[in-house]
Amino acid sequence: MGYGIIQIQQGKAALLGMGALKLSAKKDAYERLRLIHQKVQELIALYHPHDFAIEAPFFGKNVQSMLKLGRAQGVAIAAAMQAGMPVTEYSPKKVKQSITGNGNSDKEQVWKMLQSILSVNMELKQYDASDALAVAVCHHFQQFPAVSTGTKKAAGWEDYLKKNPGRIVIK
Numbered sequence: 001m002g003y004g005i006i007q008i009q010q011g012k013a014a015l016l017g018m019g020a021l022k023l024s025a026k027k028d029a030y031e032r033l034r035l036i037h038q039k040v041q042e043l044i045a046l047y048h049p050h051d052f053a054i055e056a057p058f059f060g061k062n063v064q065s066m067l068k069l070g071r072a073q074g075v076a077i078a079a080a081m082q083a084g085m086p087v088t089e090y091s092p093k094k095v096k097q098s099i100t101g102n103g104n105s106d107k108e109q110v111w112k113m114l115q116s117i118l119s120v121n122m123e124l125k126q127y128d129a130s131d132a133l134a135v136a137v138c139h140h141f142q143q144f145p146a147v148s149t150g151t152k153k154a155a156g157w158e159d160y161l162k163k164n165p166g167r168i169v170i171k
């Protein structure tokens with residue numbers, strides 16, 4: 001389980017912490033869930049976040065893996081809700097789109113963009129951590145879009161042309 005914690009100062013995101021909780025497969029499944037819950041509680045107590053964002057489960061071929069992932073996410077969400085935090089889920093594609101502009105980016109591309117966005121120059125040890133950090137930055141971007149023109153989007157080409165007559169070029 002990865003985690004990423006950012007702080008927003010003057011509209012800019014800064015890295016506070018990131019890492020991954022690695023749990024031995026030899027441990028009892030319920031003990032691993034308890035450790036996930038405990039870790040989330042510790043992170044909340046340490047950083048006092050305002051929001052909790054998590055990657056929504058994606059559909060995989062292995063039903064057992066999906067069940068285990070869903071339980072782990074449920075435990076993490078329960079810990080956040082217990083602390084009174086609002087919870088938001090983002091699809092993996094939405095996270096990648098938000099960070100790189102391409103919903104099909106690979107993990108390395110996402111990490112490179114995170115380094116640029118957060119002005120971080122460190123070696124990545126675990127993609128679980130960068131994935132979680134990407135969710136945190138995505139959540140910030142969804143709450144506070146970087147660019148706003150203050151105008152409504154056009155409802156189609158006709159509407160666009162009516163609102164932008166200077167864009168019409170006749171050849």
